[in-house]
Amino acid sequence: MTRRFTLTRRLVGFSIVLAMVVIMLGAWTRLSDAGLGCPDWPGCYGHLVVPEKDHQLERAAALFPEHTVEAHKAWPEMIHRYFAGTLGLLIYAIAFFSWRQRKQGHPVILPTFLAIWVTWQAALGMWTVTLKLWPIVVMAHLLGGFITLVALAILHLNISFPEMHVEVKNRTRLLAKIAAAVVFVQIMLGGWVSANYAALACTEFPICHVGWTEHADFAKGFEPHYPGEKNYEFGLLSPEARVAVHATHRIGAYTTFAVMALLVFWLWREKAAFAKLFAPVLAVVLIVQMSLGVANVVMHLPLNVAVAHNAVGALLLLTIAILNVVLIRGRQRAQT
16 A cells, blocks of 8 residues: 555654644744734735835725834734745645545545644634733634644555554553543643643642642633634633642643653553553653643743643654554454
């Protein structure tokens, strides 16, 4: 299968790298407060590039009199859109070639899903701007990027290594599924922290400041927001609500670490060579991610560390997803 589908495999491989770049650019845009660097979509102040020349600035002022062009915020937003748009075109190409080769056995379900999903992801990108950083949309857009990356990786695995599988004990397989769910929920919490500008609500370790439980407002922190004329840039939550959101993410991080550490231990004790090989890989990604999380707290959220925290979070989800795929294959192989 690998030789027959060389072009598609290469497109998928390049798309995986590009998807990771898009995730990092999205984090960079969000964390540098450039999410509304351009008030329109898909262009920027009515242009395909950030307006900087006099005649462009005059047109921008006429189209958006209530806004002032800030090039240092607009460029991160537009660069993210350029890369995301390129990724979308690549995914459409993958779906096209997959359908053309379906009679030769090329998988089409996942490529079709990706084509539909990236269209939805583009809509979320538009709503992020038009709904002025509505937290639910911002979080969904972040999750959408992670899901795109994982789906591309699974597609690459299905094309390049369709026979790869590993058989493990039932308890290890079950824990791997639980770990994947825990990691996904933790990423959702991280997205909610970021969307509500709660990353600096707690600046002490390991949980928050002294007496935080007496003031944290969990009801308001996780209360659904509704779009309207509000501008959610810099967040609308109270300090107490932000503390609740941040503390929940911290508790989720400790839970994730405990579940993943147990999974690493059980993988290491399995007889299968692949499981033993996967255990240290998973352990390294987990430790790096936890270290970046701690660094964000003690260093007060430096941009490069925060972006890296997003990227390694994506790698963690990617790793646990691939593990689950090969474990599921192993069980199916054992049953046949």
